[in-house]
Amino acid sequence: MSIVNTRDKTINTKIVYYGPGLGGKTTSLSYVHQILDPQDQVKMVSLKTDEERTLFFDFLPIDLGMLGGYKVKIQGFTVPGQVKYNLTRKYVLMGADAVVFVADSNSDRIEENQASLANLKQNLRANGLDLRNVPLVVQLNKRDLDNAMGMEEMSAIFAADSSCIFPTNACSGEGVFDAFVEASCQMIIEVGRKYQLESPQGDLSVLTKNSLLNYVVPTS
Ligand SMILES: Nc1nc2c(ncn2[C@@H]2O[C@H](COP(=O)(O)OP(=O)(O)O)[C@@H](O)[C@H]2O)c(=O)[nH]1
Numbered sequence: 001m002s003i004v005n006t007r008d009k010t011i012n013t014k015i016v017y018y019g020p021g022l023g024g025k026t027t028s029l030s031y032v033h034q035i036l037d038p039q040d041q042v043k044m045v046s047l048k049t050d051e052e053r054t055l056f057f058d059f060l061p062i063d064l065g066m067l068g069g070y071k072v073k074i075q076g077f078t079v080p081g082q083v084k085y086n087l088t089r090k091y092v093l094m095g096a097d098a099v100v101f102v103a104d105s106n107s108d109r110i111e112e113n114q115a116s117l118a119n120l121k122q123n124l125r126a127n128g129l130d131l132r133n134v135p136l137v138v139q140l141n142k143r144d145l146d147n148a149m150g151m152e153e154m155s156a157i158f159a160a161d162s163s164c165i166f167p168t169n170a171c172s173g174e175g176v177f178d179a180f181v182e183a184s185c186q187m188i189i190e191v192g193r194k195y196q197l198e199s200p201q202g203d204l205s206v207l208t209k210n211s212l213l214n215y216v217v218p219t220s
């Protein structure tokens with residue numbers, strides 16, 4: 001859940017990368033890290049499970065600095081995709097302000113994408129959240145695969161829940177930062193509305209977008 005402190009003017013938010021196992025969530029968040037922090041000053045934390053532990057996720061703290069008079073921070077998380085780690089997924093999703101769904105374009109993975117989307121909705125509900133006020137941005141990832149499912153057919157899976165769909169290749173990074181920018185801006189719009197934030201410097205989501213567009217994304 002976003003925490004906004006109007007006295008010391010901080011906005012703390014959370015973006016969760018969700019999707020089936022091996023779809024490219026960790027690769028995507030690592031790419032975002034690389035763009036935001038090319039010197040690797042802030043470490044991305046990856047908790048790995050062993051047989052007994054069920055906590056298993058990546059965590060990246062992101063500091064966007066001052067935007068419109070507010071200190072804006074984002075906690076970036078990925079969930080483990082494998083079916084058996086549902087407790088971790090539910091826990092990581094708690095208080096999410098936006099979700100980036102990383103779908104696997106491999107045409108053998110259609111059912112896993114559908115199941116993971118259904119699982120996302122179920123876990124949002126379990127956390128008292130739903131897609132009406134938690135923005136959902138979709139990455140159709142692994143577009144480079146020879147057996148990639150058609151874009152239209154694949155987009156149709158998500159059409160009812162999101163109008164923001166990005167073809168991506170998390171390995172090259174293509175589209176990944178654009179999806180992150182979109183999720184961040186939609187999230188700030190939602191948080192701004194919820195807390196009735198006003199900035200003398202203008203619309204917070206526009207300021208967020210402009211600030212993120214200053215980062216250098218290599219063109220391939
Ligand atoms: N060909 C291809 N492979 C990818 C892409 N994104 C991720 N991968 C590979 O898919 C595997 C799983 O990626 P990972 O990020 O660990 O998936 P996660 O389980 O969703 O976190 C790794 O071997 C990645 O290198 C992509 O866009 N294209």
Ligand SMILES: [Mg+2]
Nearest residue numbers: 025026078080
């Ligand atoms: Mg992962």
